[in-house]
Amino acid sequence: MTTLGTASAAPGEIDTGRLAVGESRDGTEVGLPCAVVNGATDGKTLYLQAASDGDELNGVGVVSRVVPRLDPAELSGTLLVVGVVNYHAFQVAEHRNPIDDTKMNRAYPGDERGTSSERIAAATFDAATRADLILDLHQGSTSRMIDEVRVRCGRRHRMHGECLELAKTFGCGYVLDQKGPEGQLARAGPDEGIPTIDPELGGCVGWDEESIRAGVEGVFNVLREYDFLDGDATASQQTRAKGFDQYGSPSGGLVRFEADLGDRVSAGDLLFEVIDVFGELQARVTANSDGVFWRTRRLPQVATGEYVCSVGTNVDTY
Template sequence: MTSLGTASAAPGEKDTGRLAVGEARDGSEVGLPVAVVNGASKGRTLYIQAVSDGDELNGLGVIQRLYPRINPNELAGTVLIVGIVNHYGFQVAEHRNPIDDTKLNRAYPGNANGTASERIAAATFDAATRADLVLDLHQGSTSRMINETRVRCGPRHRLHRDCLELAKVFGCGYILDQKGPDGQLARAAPDEGIPTIDPELGGSVGWDEESIRLGLQGVTNVLTHYDLLDGTHDPDPQTRATGFEQYGAPAGGLVSFTADLGDRVERGDTLFQVTDTFGDVKSEVSADTSGVFWRTRRLPQIATGEYVCSVGTDIDRF
Protein backbone atom coordinates (compact mmCIF):
# COMPACT_ATOMS: atom_id res chain seq x y z
CA MET A 1 0.00 0.00 0.00
CA THR A 2 1.32 3.44 -0.98
CA SER A 3 -0.14 6.59 0.54
CA LEU A 4 0.14 10.35 0.09
CA GLY A 5 -2.10 12.25 2.47
CA THR A 6 -5.48 10.53 2.39
CA ALA A 7 -4.83 8.97 -1.04
CA SER A 8 -3.91 5.31 -0.69
CA ALA A 9 -3.46 2.65 -3.36
CA ALA A 10 -2.41 -1.01 -3.39
CA PRO A 11 -0.35 -2.36 -6.31
CA GLY A 12 -2.44 -2.08 -9.48
CA GLU A 13 -4.64 0.67 -8.00
CA LYS A 14 -4.83 4.46 -7.92
CA ASP A 15 -6.54 6.94 -5.63
CA THR A 16 -6.99 10.64 -4.96
CA GLY A 17 -7.20 12.52 -1.68
CA ARG A 18 -5.92 15.50 0.28
CA LEU A 19 -2.61 16.35 1.94
CA ALA A 20 -3.14 18.45 5.07
CA VAL A 21 -0.89 21.52 5.30
CA GLY A 22 -2.58 23.62 8.01
CA GLU A 23 -5.75 25.59 8.63
CA ALA A 24 -7.34 28.57 6.91
CA ARG A 25 -8.42 31.74 8.69
CA ASP A 26 -11.84 30.28 9.46
CA GLY A 27 -10.24 27.28 11.15
CA SER A 28 -11.06 24.82 8.36
CA GLU A 29 -8.39 22.35 7.29
CA VAL A 30 -6.39 23.18 4.18
CA GLY A 31 -5.65 20.10 2.12
CA LEU A 32 -3.81 19.99 -1.20
CA PRO A 33 -5.28 17.72 -3.92
CA VAL A 34 -3.05 14.66 -4.26
CA ALA A 35 -3.03 11.38 -6.16
CA VAL A 36 -1.21 8.05 -5.98
CA VAL A 37 -0.84 5.68 -8.91
CA ASN A 38 0.65 2.42 -7.62
CA GLY A 39 1.90 0.22 -10.44
CA ALA A 40 1.16 -3.47 -10.61
CA SER A 41 4.90 -4.14 -10.79
CA LYS A 42 7.88 -2.54 -9.07
CA GLY A 43 9.93 0.28 -10.55
CA ARG A 44 10.96 3.88 -10.02
CA THR A 45 8.89 6.53 -8.24
CA LEU A 46 8.08 9.75 -10.11
CA TYR A 47 6.86 12.80 -8.18
CA ILE A 48 4.98 15.55 -10.04
CA GLN A 49 3.66 18.83 -8.67
CA ALA A 50 2.08 21.94 -10.17
CA VAL A 51 0.90 25.44 -9.23
CA SER A 52 3.54 26.28 -6.64
CA ASP A 53 3.06 29.73 -8.18
CA GLY A 54 -0.65 30.36 -7.88
CA ASP A 55 -1.29 31.83 -11.34
CA GLU A 56 0.72 29.20 -13.27
CA LEU A 57 -1.98 26.80 -14.43
CA ASN A 58 -0.59 24.92 -17.43
CA GLY A 59 0.95 22.28 -15.16
CA LEU A 60 -2.45 21.69 -13.59
CA GLY A 61 -3.81 21.22 -17.11
CA VAL A 62 -1.18 18.52 -17.65
CA ILE A 63 -2.13 16.71 -14.44
CA GLN A 64 -5.85 16.92 -15.21
CA ARG A 65 -5.21 15.07 -18.47
CA LEU A 66 -2.44 12.77 -17.20
CA TYR A 67 -4.09 11.12 -14.20
CA PRO A 68 -7.06 9.55 -16.08
CA ARG A 69 -4.69 8.15 -18.72
CA ILE A 70 -2.35 6.23 -16.40
CA ASN A 71 -3.43 2.61 -16.01
CA PRO A 72 -1.80 1.26 -12.84
CA ASN A 73 -1.88 -2.25 -14.29
CA GLU A 74 0.45 -1.02 -17.04
CA LEU A 75 2.73 0.91 -14.69
CA ALA A 76 6.02 -0.35 -13.26
CA GLY A 77 6.62 1.82 -10.21
CA THR A 78 4.71 4.65 -8.61
CA VAL A 79 3.55 8.14 -9.56
CA LEU A 80 2.92 10.62 -6.72
CA ILE A 81 1.11 13.84 -7.65
CA VAL A 82 0.33 17.11 -5.87
CA GLY A 83 -2.01 18.94 -8.23
CA ILE A 84 -2.10 22.38 -6.58
CA VAL A 85 0.75 23.34 -4.25
CA ASN A 86 0.05 27.03 -3.62
CA HIS A 87 -3.49 26.60 -2.29
CA TYR A 88 -3.90 30.19 -1.14
CA GLY A 89 -2.49 31.81 -4.29
CA PHE A 90 -4.55 29.55 -6.54
CA GLN A 91 -7.79 30.53 -4.80
CA VAL A 92 -7.28 34.20 -5.68
CA ALA A 93 -5.30 33.70 -8.94
CA GLU A 94 -2.16 35.33 -7.52
CA HIS A 95 1.45 34.34 -8.08
CA ARG A 96 2.54 34.58 -4.43
CA ASN A 97 0.94 33.10 -1.34
CA PRO A 98 -1.18 36.02 -0.06
CA ILE A 99 -1.19 34.66 3.50
CA ASP A 100 2.49 35.48 4.00
CA ASP A 101 3.32 37.34 0.76
CA THR A 102 5.79 34.63 -0.22
CA LYS A 103 6.80 33.14 -3.56
CA LEU A 104 6.32 29.54 -2.53
CA ASN A 105 9.02 28.19 -4.85
CA ARG A 106 11.56 30.06 -2.74
CA ALA A 107 10.57 28.27 0.49
CA TYR A 108 12.07 24.78 -0.02
CA PRO A 109 12.90 22.56 1.79
CA GLY A 110 10.42 24.26 4.10
CA ASN A 111 9.71 24.13 7.81
CA ALA A 112 6.89 22.03 9.28
CA ASN A 113 6.49 24.59 12.09
CA GLY A 114 7.06 27.73 10.03
CA THR A 115 4.98 30.12 7.94
CA ALA A 116 2.09 28.97 5.74
CA SER A 117 4.41 28.74 2.72
CA GLU A 118 7.15 26.96 4.69
CA ARG A 119 4.63 24.38 5.94
CA ILE A 120 3.35 23.70 2.43
CA ALA A 121 6.93 23.45 1.17
CA ALA A 122 7.85 21.03 3.97
CA ALA A 123 4.86 18.77 3.29
CA THR A 124 5.45 18.66 -0.48
CA PHE A 125 9.22 18.32 -0.04
CA ASP A 126 8.61 15.28 2.16
CA ALA A 127 6.55 13.79 -0.68
CA ALA A 128 9.11 14.73 -3.35
CA THR A 129 12.01 13.17 -1.48
CA ARG A 130 10.26 9.79 -1.56
CA ALA A 131 10.79 9.76 -5.32
CA ASP A 132 13.59 8.86 -7.73
CA LEU A 133 12.70 11.66 -10.17
CA VAL A 134 10.91 14.99 -9.68
CA LEU A 135 9.01 17.21 -12.13
CA ASP A 136 7.99 20.63 -10.78
CA LEU A 137 5.64 21.98 -13.45
CA HIS A 138 5.74 25.75 -14.00
CA GLN A 139 5.14 28.36 -16.69
CA GLY A 140 6.25 31.92 -17.31
CA SER A 141 3.50 33.27 -15.07
CA THR A 142 1.42 35.52 -17.33
CA SER A 143 4.37 36.49 -19.55
CA ARG A 144 4.83 35.20 -23.08
CA MET A 145 7.55 32.55 -23.05
CA ILE A 146 8.85 29.64 -25.08
CA ASN A 147 8.25 26.12 -23.78
CA GLU A 148 11.42 25.03 -21.99
CA THR A 149 12.82 23.02 -19.11
CA ARG A 150 15.08 24.43 -16.42
CA VAL A 151 18.01 22.72 -14.73
CA ARG A 152 18.55 24.69 -11.53
CA CYS A 153 21.12 22.72 -9.50
CA GLY A 154 24.13 24.41 -11.16
CA PRO A 155 26.86 22.93 -13.40
CA ARG A 156 29.11 21.91 -10.48
CA HIS A 157 26.43 19.91 -8.68
CA ARG A 158 27.02 16.16 -8.48
CA LEU A 159 23.56 15.57 -10.02
CA HIS A 160 23.92 18.12 -12.81
CA ARG A 161 24.35 15.51 -15.54
CA ASP A 162 21.33 13.53 -14.27
CA CYS A 163 19.15 16.64 -14.12
CA LEU A 164 20.28 17.68 -17.59
CA GLU A 165 19.44 14.23 -18.93
CA LEU A 166 15.98 14.42 -17.34
CA ALA A 167 15.41 17.80 -19.01
CA LYS A 168 16.48 16.39 -22.35
CA VAL A 169 14.13 13.41 -21.93
CA PHE A 170 11.20 15.73 -21.10
CA GLY A 171 11.90 17.34 -24.45
CA CYS A 172 10.33 20.81 -24.71
CA GLY A 173 12.98 21.75 -27.27
CA TYR A 174 14.79 24.31 -25.10
CA ILE A 175 16.72 24.01 -21.83
CA LEU A 176 17.83 26.80 -19.52
CA ASP A 177 20.82 25.32 -17.69
CA GLN A 178 21.52 27.91 -15.03
CA LYS A 179 21.79 27.68 -11.24
CA GLY A 180 18.56 28.90 -9.69
CA PRO A 181 17.77 30.91 -6.56
CA ASP A 182 17.87 29.36 -3.10
CA GLY A 183 14.56 27.85 -2.03
CA GLN A 184 13.54 26.34 -5.34
CA LEU A 185 12.46 22.71 -5.29
CA ALA A 186 14.76 22.10 -8.26
CA ARG A 187 17.65 23.41 -6.13
CA ALA A 188 16.74 21.59 -2.91
CA ALA A 189 15.77 18.11 -4.15
CA PRO A 190 19.06 17.41 -6.00
CA ASP A 191 20.84 18.02 -2.69
CA GLU A 192 18.92 14.97 -1.47
CA GLY A 193 20.12 12.94 -4.45
CA ILE A 194 16.99 13.27 -6.61
CA PRO A 195 17.20 14.52 -10.21
CA THR A 196 14.73 17.40 -10.51
CA ILE A 197 13.73 19.85 -13.23
CA ASP A 198 11.36 22.78 -13.74
CA PRO A 199 9.46 22.36 -17.00
CA GLU A 200 8.39 25.92 -17.85
CA LEU A 201 5.32 25.32 -20.01
CA GLY A 202 5.09 28.57 -21.91
CA GLY A 203 3.20 31.45 -20.40
CA SER A 204 -0.46 32.40 -20.55
CA VAL A 205 -3.48 33.89 -18.86
CA GLY A 206 -5.51 30.79 -18.06
CA TRP A 207 -4.53 27.64 -19.97
CA ASP A 208 -2.53 27.35 -23.16
CA GLU A 209 -3.51 24.14 -24.91
CA GLU A 210 -0.30 23.78 -26.92
CA SER A 211 1.86 24.11 -23.80
CA ILE A 212 -0.35 21.64 -21.95
CA ARG A 213 -0.03 19.20 -24.84
CA LEU A 214 3.76 19.53 -24.82
CA GLY A 215 3.81 19.09 -21.04
CA LEU A 216 1.69 15.95 -21.23
CA GLN A 217 4.01 14.55 -23.90
CA GLY A 218 6.99 15.47 -21.73
CA VAL A 219 5.68 13.53 -18.74
CA THR A 220 4.89 10.58 -21.01
CA ASN A 221 8.45 10.75 -22.35
CA VAL A 222 9.77 10.54 -18.78
CA LEU A 223 7.48 7.64 -17.85
CA THR A 224 8.60 5.72 -20.93
CA HIS A 225 12.31 6.53 -20.89
CA TYR A 226 12.70 5.60 -17.22
CA ASP A 227 10.76 2.34 -17.69
CA LEU A 228 7.63 3.17 -15.71
CA LEU A 229 5.66 2.52 -18.91
CA ASP A 230 6.41 0.14 -21.75
CA GLY A 231 7.91 1.54 -24.91
CA THR A 232 11.01 3.38 -25.99
CA HIS A 233 11.85 7.06 -26.10
CA ASP A 234 15.00 8.39 -27.74
CA PRO A 235 15.45 12.02 -26.63
CA ASP A 236 15.85 14.61 -29.36
CA PRO A 237 18.69 17.15 -29.22
CA GLN A 238 17.72 20.28 -27.32
CA THR A 239 18.77 23.91 -27.65
CA ARG A 240 20.49 24.80 -24.39
CA ALA A 241 21.14 28.26 -22.95
CA THR A 242 23.44 28.71 -19.96
CA GLY A 243 22.99 32.48 -19.77
CA PHE A 244 19.88 34.64 -19.49
CA GLU A 245 19.79 38.38 -20.16
CA GLN A 246 16.86 40.59 -19.21
CA TYR A 247 16.04 43.92 -20.85
CA GLY A 248 14.14 46.80 -19.31
CA ALA A 249 12.43 49.83 -20.81
CA PRO A 250 14.60 52.96 -21.26
CA ALA A 251 11.43 55.04 -21.63
CA GLY A 252 7.74 54.79 -20.88
CA GLY A 253 5.13 54.17 -23.54
CA LEU A 254 4.03 51.24 -25.70
CA VAL A 255 6.37 48.41 -26.64
CA SER A 256 6.45 46.62 -30.00
CA PHE A 257 8.76 43.65 -30.64
CA THR A 258 10.82 43.11 -33.77
CA ALA A 259 11.71 39.51 -32.81
CA ASP A 260 9.38 36.61 -32.02
CA LEU A 261 9.71 33.91 -29.36
CA GLY A 262 12.25 31.28 -30.36
CA ASP A 263 13.98 33.50 -32.94
CA ARG A 264 17.76 33.54 -33.03
CA VAL A 265 19.07 37.07 -32.53
CA GLU A 266 22.55 38.44 -33.08
CA ARG A 267 24.39 41.12 -31.17
CA GLY A 268 23.08 44.48 -32.36
CA ASP A 269 19.75 43.17 -33.64
CA THR A 270 16.79 45.30 -32.60
CA LEU A 271 14.65 43.57 -29.98
CA PHE A 272 11.94 46.17 -29.44
CA GLN A 273 10.89 49.77 -29.85
CA VAL A 274 9.07 52.04 -27.41
CA THR A 275 6.62 54.48 -28.98
CA ASP A 276 4.36 57.17 -27.62
CA THR A 277 0.57 57.12 -27.86
CA PHE A 278 0.68 58.35 -31.47
CA GLY A 279 3.31 55.92 -32.76
CA ASP A 280 6.40 58.12 -32.65
CA VAL A 281 9.48 56.08 -31.68
CA LYS A 282 10.93 57.19 -28.35
CA SER A 283 13.56 54.46 -27.92
CA GLU A 284 14.94 51.34 -29.54
CA VAL A 285 16.72 48.49 -27.73
CA SER A 286 19.15 46.04 -29.35
CA ALA A 287 20.60 42.71 -28.20
CA ASP A 288 23.85 42.95 -26.25
CA THR A 289 24.81 39.38 -27.22
CA SER A 290 23.57 36.71 -29.59
CA GLY A 291 21.06 34.11 -28.39
CA VAL A 292 17.42 33.02 -28.49
CA PHE A 293 14.49 35.38 -27.94
CA TRP A 294 13.11 33.66 -24.84
CA ARG A 295 10.47 35.64 -23.00
CA THR A 296 8.48 38.91 -23.20
CA ARG A 297 5.95 40.84 -21.21
CA ARG A 298 2.38 40.34 -22.41
CA LEU A 299 0.90 43.84 -22.11
CA PRO A 300 2.29 46.62 -24.33
CA GLN A 301 2.24 49.49 -21.84
CA ILE A 302 5.48 50.03 -19.90
CA ALA A 303 7.06 52.48 -17.49
CA THR A 304 10.72 53.46 -17.44
CA GLY A 305 12.83 50.59 -16.12
CA GLU A 306 10.02 48.03 -16.30
CA TYR A 307 10.81 44.50 -17.50
CA VAL A 308 10.31 44.00 -21.25
CA CYS A 309 11.99 40.81 -22.49
CA SER A 310 14.72 38.19 -22.05
CA VAL A 311 17.25 36.51 -24.32
CA GLY A 312 18.79 33.10 -23.62
CA THR A 313 22.52 33.30 -24.31
CA ASP A 314 25.56 31.01 -24.56
CA ILE A 315 23.64 28.65 -26.83
CA ASP A 316 24.59 25.11 -27.78
CA ARG A 317 22.89 21.87 -28.87
CA PHE A 318 22.74 19.13 -26.28
Protein backbone atom coordinates in the same frame (compact mmCIF):
# COMPACT_ATOMS: atom_id res chain seq x y z
CA MET B 1 0.07 -0.08 0.04
CA THR B 2 1.39 3.38 -0.87
CA THR B 3 -0.05 6.50 0.73
CA LEU B 4 0.15 10.24 0.22
CA GLY B 5 -2.04 12.21 2.57
CA THR B 6 -5.43 10.50 2.54
CA ALA B 7 -4.78 8.85 -0.84
CA SER B 8 -3.90 5.17 -0.51
CA ALA B 9 -3.39 2.64 -3.29
CA ALA B 10 -2.34 -1.00 -3.36
CA PRO B 11 -0.31 -2.30 -6.33
CA GLY B 12 -2.41 -1.95 -9.47
CA GLU B 13 -4.63 0.76 -7.96
CA ILE B 14 -5.08 4.53 -8.09
CA ASP B 15 -6.53 6.77 -5.40
CA THR B 16 -6.97 10.48 -4.78
CA GLY B 17 -7.15 12.42 -1.55
CA ARG B 18 -5.86 15.43 0.35
CA LEU B 19 -2.46 16.25 1.84
CA ALA B 20 -2.99 18.25 5.04
CA VAL B 21 -0.92 21.44 5.31
CA GLY B 22 -2.62 23.39 8.11
CA GLU B 23 -5.80 25.37 8.57
CA SER B 24 -7.43 28.37 6.91
CA ARG B 25 -8.44 31.52 8.78
CA ASP B 26 -11.78 30.03 9.86
CA GLY B 27 -10.10 26.91 11.23
CA THR B 28 -11.03 24.67 8.29
CA GLU B 29 -8.35 22.12 7.45
CA VAL B 30 -6.44 22.90 4.25
CA GLY B 31 -5.57 19.88 2.14
CA LEU B 32 -3.76 19.85 -1.19
CA PRO B 33 -5.30 17.62 -3.89
CA CYS B 34 -3.06 14.59 -4.26
CA ALA B 35 -3.03 11.22 -5.95
CA VAL B 36 -1.19 7.91 -5.77
CA VAL B 37 -0.88 5.81 -8.91
CA ASN B 38 0.58 2.49 -7.78
CA GLY B 39 1.79 0.29 -10.62
CA ALA B 40 1.06 -3.42 -10.76
CA THR B 41 4.80 -4.17 -10.79
CA ASP B 42 7.72 -2.72 -8.87
CA GLY B 43 9.79 0.14 -10.24
CA LYS B 44 10.92 3.68 -9.60
CA THR B 45 8.90 6.44 -7.95
CA LEU B 46 8.13 9.73 -9.71
CA TYR B 47 6.94 12.81 -7.83
CA LEU B 48 4.93 15.31 -9.88
CA GLN B 49 3.56 18.64 -8.67
CA ALA B 50 1.93 21.74 -10.17
CA ALA B 51 0.88 25.29 -9.25
CA SER B 52 3.67 26.05 -6.82
CA ASP B 53 2.91 29.57 -8.03
CA GLY B 54 -0.83 30.10 -7.83
CA ASP B 55 -1.39 31.73 -11.23
CA GLU B 56 0.71 29.18 -13.17
CA LEU B 57 -2.06 26.90 -14.34
CA ASN B 58 -0.58 25.03 -17.30
CA GLY B 59 0.88 22.45 -14.92
CA VAL B 60 -2.57 21.85 -13.45
CA GLY B 61 -3.77 21.28 -17.00
CA VAL B 62 -1.01 18.71 -17.48
CA VAL B 63 -1.89 16.83 -14.28
CA SER B 64 -5.60 16.81 -15.19
CA ARG B 65 -4.76 15.15 -18.50
CA VAL B 66 -1.97 12.80 -17.42
CA VAL B 67 -3.61 11.09 -14.42
CA PRO B 68 -6.77 9.89 -16.26
CA ARG B 69 -4.57 8.32 -18.96
CA LEU B 70 -2.59 6.21 -16.49
CA ASP B 71 -3.58 2.57 -16.13
CA PRO B 72 -1.95 1.15 -12.98
CA ALA B 73 -2.12 -2.32 -14.53
CA GLU B 74 0.31 -1.16 -17.23
CA LEU B 75 2.57 0.82 -14.91
CA SER B 76 5.81 -0.23 -13.22
CA GLY B 77 6.57 1.79 -10.13
CA THR B 78 4.62 4.61 -8.51
CA LEU B 79 3.54 8.17 -9.18
CA LEU B 80 3.00 10.56 -6.30
CA VAL B 81 1.11 13.64 -7.49
CA VAL B 82 0.19 16.96 -5.88
CA GLY B 83 -2.10 18.79 -8.29
CA VAL B 84 -2.10 22.22 -6.60
CA VAL B 85 0.72 23.18 -4.25
CA ASN B 86 0.11 26.87 -3.54
CA TYR B 87 -3.43 26.34 -2.26
CA HIS B 88 -4.14 29.85 -0.99
CA ALA B 89 -2.75 31.62 -4.07
CA PHE B 90 -4.59 29.25 -6.41
CA GLN B 91 -7.93 30.12 -4.77
CA VAL B 92 -7.50 33.82 -5.57
CA ALA B 93 -5.53 33.42 -8.86
CA GLU B 94 -2.42 35.12 -7.49
CA HIS B 95 1.24 34.27 -7.89
CA ARG B 96 2.29 34.46 -4.24
CA ASN B 97 0.71 32.91 -1.17
CA PRO B 98 -1.49 35.75 0.16
CA ILE B 99 -1.34 34.39 3.70
CA ASP B 100 2.35 35.26 4.11
CA ASP B 101 3.11 37.11 0.84
CA THR B 102 5.63 34.45 -0.14
CA LYS B 103 6.64 32.97 -3.48
CA MET B 104 6.29 29.27 -2.75
CA ASN B 105 9.20 28.23 -4.93
CA ARG B 106 11.57 30.10 -2.63
CA ALA B 107 10.49 28.20 0.50
CA TYR B 108 12.01 24.73 -0.03
CA PRO B 109 12.84 22.51 1.76
CA GLY B 110 10.36 24.19 4.11
CA ASP B 111 9.69 24.07 7.82
CA GLU B 112 6.82 22.07 9.30
CA ARG B 113 6.54 24.62 12.15
CA GLY B 114 7.09 27.72 10.00
CA THR B 115 4.94 30.07 7.95
CA SER B 116 2.08 28.91 5.76
CA SER B 117 4.36 28.60 2.72
CA GLU B 118 7.12 26.89 4.69
CA ARG B 119 4.65 24.31 6.01
CA ILE B 120 3.30 23.58 2.52
CA ALA B 121 6.87 23.34 1.20
CA ALA B 122 7.80 20.95 4.01
CA ALA B 123 4.82 18.67 3.37
CA THR B 124 5.40 18.52 -0.39
CA PHE B 125 9.17 18.18 0.02
CA ASP B 126 8.62 15.21 2.31
CA ALA B 127 6.57 13.60 -0.47
CA ALA B 128 9.08 14.58 -3.17
CA THR B 129 12.04 13.08 -1.36
CA ARG B 130 10.34 9.67 -1.36
CA ALA B 131 10.85 9.65 -5.14
CA ASP B 132 13.64 8.78 -7.56
CA LEU B 133 12.73 11.64 -9.92
CA ILE B 134 11.00 15.00 -9.39
CA LEU B 135 9.02 17.07 -11.92
CA ASP B 136 7.97 20.51 -10.66
CA LEU B 137 5.64 21.97 -13.31
CA HIS B 138 5.73 25.74 -13.78
CA GLN B 139 5.19 28.36 -16.46
CA GLY B 140 6.53 31.85 -17.09
CA SER B 141 3.78 33.33 -14.93
CA THR B 142 1.45 35.46 -17.06
CA SER B 143 4.17 36.77 -19.39
CA ARG B 144 4.84 35.30 -22.85
CA MET B 145 7.55 32.63 -22.94
CA ILE B 146 8.72 29.65 -24.95
CA ASP B 147 8.19 26.14 -23.56
CA GLU B 148 11.41 25.21 -21.76
CA VAL B 149 12.85 23.15 -18.93
CA ARG B 150 15.07 24.56 -16.19
CA VAL B 151 17.99 22.78 -14.59
CA ARG B 152 18.61 24.79 -11.44
CA CYS B 153 21.18 22.86 -9.40
CA GLY B 154 24.23 24.53 -10.99
CA ARG B 155 26.67 23.04 -13.46
CA ARG B 156 29.18 21.99 -10.76
CA HIS B 157 26.59 20.07 -8.75
CA ARG B 158 27.10 16.31 -8.46
CA MET B 159 23.58 15.75 -9.85
CA HIS B 160 23.91 18.14 -12.76
CA GLY B 161 24.40 15.48 -15.44
CA GLU B 162 21.38 13.49 -14.31
CA CYS B 163 19.20 16.61 -14.12
CA LEU B 164 20.34 17.65 -17.60
CA GLU B 165 19.49 14.19 -18.95
CA LEU B 166 16.04 14.34 -17.32
CA ALA B 167 15.49 17.74 -18.94
CA LYS B 168 16.45 16.34 -22.33
CA THR B 169 14.05 13.43 -21.84
CA PHE B 170 11.19 15.78 -20.97
CA GLY B 171 11.99 17.35 -24.31
CA CYS B 172 10.39 20.79 -24.62
CA GLY B 173 13.12 21.77 -27.09
CA TYR B 174 14.73 24.43 -24.90
CA VAL B 175 16.65 24.12 -21.62
CA LEU B 176 17.81 26.87 -19.27
CA ASP B 177 20.87 25.48 -17.48
CA GLN B 178 21.49 28.08 -14.80
CA LYS B 179 21.79 27.80 -11.03
CA GLY B 180 18.55 28.97 -9.45
CA PRO B 181 17.76 30.98 -6.32
CA GLU B 182 17.80 29.43 -2.88
CA GLY B 183 14.52 27.81 -1.93
CA GLN B 184 13.61 26.34 -5.31
CA LEU B 185 12.52 22.70 -5.35
CA ALA B 186 14.73 22.20 -8.42
CA ARG B 187 17.70 23.15 -6.22
CA ALA B 188 16.63 21.39 -3.03
CA GLY B 189 15.83 18.06 -4.74
CA PRO B 190 19.30 17.51 -6.23
CA ASP B 191 20.84 18.31 -2.83
CA GLU B 192 19.03 15.17 -1.65
CA GLY B 193 20.46 13.17 -4.56
CA ILE B 194 17.24 13.25 -6.64
CA PRO B 195 17.27 14.40 -10.28
CA THR B 196 14.84 17.34 -10.39
CA ILE B 197 13.71 19.63 -13.17
CA ASP B 198 11.48 22.66 -13.44
CA PRO B 199 9.55 22.58 -16.75
CA GLU B 200 8.40 26.11 -17.58
CA LEU B 201 5.43 25.47 -19.86
CA GLY B 202 5.08 28.70 -21.77
CA GLY B 203 3.44 31.70 -20.18
CA CYS B 204 -0.17 32.84 -20.33
CA VAL B 205 -3.22 34.09 -18.49
CA GLY B 206 -5.32 31.04 -17.64
CA TRP B 207 -3.85 28.15 -19.56
CA ASP B 208 -2.56 27.41 -23.02
CA GLU B 209 -3.48 24.14 -24.74
CA GLU B 210 -0.30 23.98 -26.83
CA SER B 211 1.94 24.29 -23.76
CA ILE B 212 -0.21 21.80 -21.87
CA ARG B 213 0.20 19.29 -24.72
CA ALA B 214 3.96 19.81 -24.57
CA GLY B 215 3.87 19.13 -20.83
CA VAL B 216 1.76 15.99 -21.20
CA GLU B 217 4.13 14.68 -23.85
CA GLY B 218 7.07 15.52 -21.59
CA VAL B 219 5.65 13.58 -18.64
CA PHE B 220 4.98 10.54 -20.82
CA ASN B 221 8.47 10.79 -22.30
CA VAL B 222 9.84 10.55 -18.76
CA LEU B 223 7.54 7.65 -17.89
CA ARG B 224 8.73 5.69 -20.93
CA GLU B 225 12.43 6.54 -20.71
CA TYR B 226 12.65 5.63 -17.01
CA ASP B 227 10.71 2.36 -17.46
CA PHE B 228 7.44 3.28 -15.79
CA LEU B 229 5.70 2.48 -19.08
CA ASP B 230 6.59 0.39 -22.08
CA GLY B 231 7.61 2.16 -25.25
CA ASP B 232 10.24 4.62 -26.36
CA ALA B 233 10.49 8.27 -25.46
CA THR B 234 10.52 10.80 -28.27
CA ALA B 235 14.17 11.84 -28.29
CA SER B 236 15.17 15.22 -29.73
CA GLN B 237 18.10 17.60 -29.60
CA GLN B 238 17.68 20.41 -27.08
CA THR B 239 18.76 24.03 -27.38
CA ARG B 240 20.42 25.02 -24.13
CA ALA B 241 20.98 28.51 -22.75
CA LYS B 242 23.33 29.00 -19.80
CA GLY B 243 22.31 32.56 -19.02
CA PHE B 244 19.87 35.42 -19.64
CA ASP B 245 20.14 39.00 -20.79
CA GLN B 246 17.16 40.98 -19.54
CA TYR B 247 16.09 44.21 -21.19
CA GLY B 248 14.17 47.11 -19.71
CA SER B 249 12.67 50.05 -21.54
CA PRO B 250 14.79 53.21 -21.85
CA SER B 251 11.60 55.30 -22.05
CA GLY B 252 7.92 55.13 -21.33
CA GLY B 253 5.44 54.26 -24.04
CA LEU B 254 4.21 51.29 -26.06
CA VAL B 255 6.41 48.34 -27.00
CA ARG B 256 6.60 47.06 -30.56
CA PHE B 257 8.56 43.79 -30.82
CA GLU B 258 10.75 43.08 -33.83
CA ALA B 259 11.64 39.50 -32.80
CA ASP B 260 9.38 36.52 -32.14
CA LEU B 261 9.68 34.01 -29.31
CA GLY B 262 12.20 31.32 -30.22
CA ASP B 263 14.00 33.44 -32.83
CA ARG B 264 17.78 33.28 -32.94
CA VAL B 265 19.16 36.79 -32.56
CA SER B 266 22.65 38.20 -33.03
CA ALA B 267 24.35 41.03 -31.19
CA GLY B 268 23.09 44.27 -32.65
CA ASP B 269 19.77 42.88 -33.91
CA LEU B 270 16.74 45.03 -33.18
CA LEU B 271 14.64 43.49 -30.39
CA PHE B 272 11.96 46.13 -29.88
CA GLU B 273 10.98 49.73 -30.35
CA VAL B 274 9.09 52.03 -28.01
CA ILE B 275 6.59 54.49 -29.44
CA ASP B 276 4.34 57.06 -27.83
CA VAL B 277 0.54 56.95 -28.08
CA PHE B 278 0.74 58.96 -31.32
CA GLY B 279 3.13 56.48 -32.94
CA GLU B 280 6.27 58.61 -32.62
CA LEU B 281 9.45 56.60 -32.05
CA GLN B 282 10.88 57.02 -28.56
CA ALA B 283 13.57 54.33 -28.38
CA ARG B 284 15.08 51.34 -30.17
CA VAL B 285 16.71 48.47 -28.23
CA THR B 286 19.13 45.98 -29.79
CA ALA B 287 20.59 42.70 -28.54
CA ASN B 288 23.79 42.87 -26.52
CA SER B 289 24.84 39.36 -27.51
CA ASP B 290 23.85 36.34 -29.60
CA GLY B 291 21.09 34.14 -28.26
CA VAL B 292 17.44 33.04 -28.37
CA PHE B 293 14.50 35.41 -27.92
CA TRP B 294 13.11 33.73 -24.81
CA ARG B 295 10.50 35.75 -22.94
CA THR B 296 8.52 39.01 -23.17
CA ARG B 297 6.11 41.06 -21.17
CA ARG B 298 2.47 40.58 -22.17
CA LEU B 299 1.12 44.13 -22.03
CA PRO B 300 2.47 46.71 -24.48
CA GLN B 301 2.60 49.71 -22.15
CA VAL B 302 5.84 50.29 -20.22
CA ALA B 303 7.32 52.85 -17.88
CA THR B 304 10.94 53.94 -18.04
CA GLY B 305 13.14 51.06 -16.84
CA GLU B 306 10.31 48.51 -16.78
CA TYR B 307 11.04 44.91 -17.85
CA VAL B 308 10.39 44.18 -21.52
CA CYS B 309 12.06 40.94 -22.61
CA SER B 310 14.79 38.34 -22.10
CA VAL B 311 17.27 36.68 -24.43
CA GLY B 312 18.79 33.29 -23.57
CA THR B 313 22.55 33.52 -24.00
CA ASN B 314 25.61 31.26 -24.15
CA VAL B 315 23.58 28.91 -26.32
CA ASP B 316 24.52 25.41 -27.48
CA THR B 317 22.75 22.13 -28.31
CA TYR B 318 22.96 18.69 -26.72
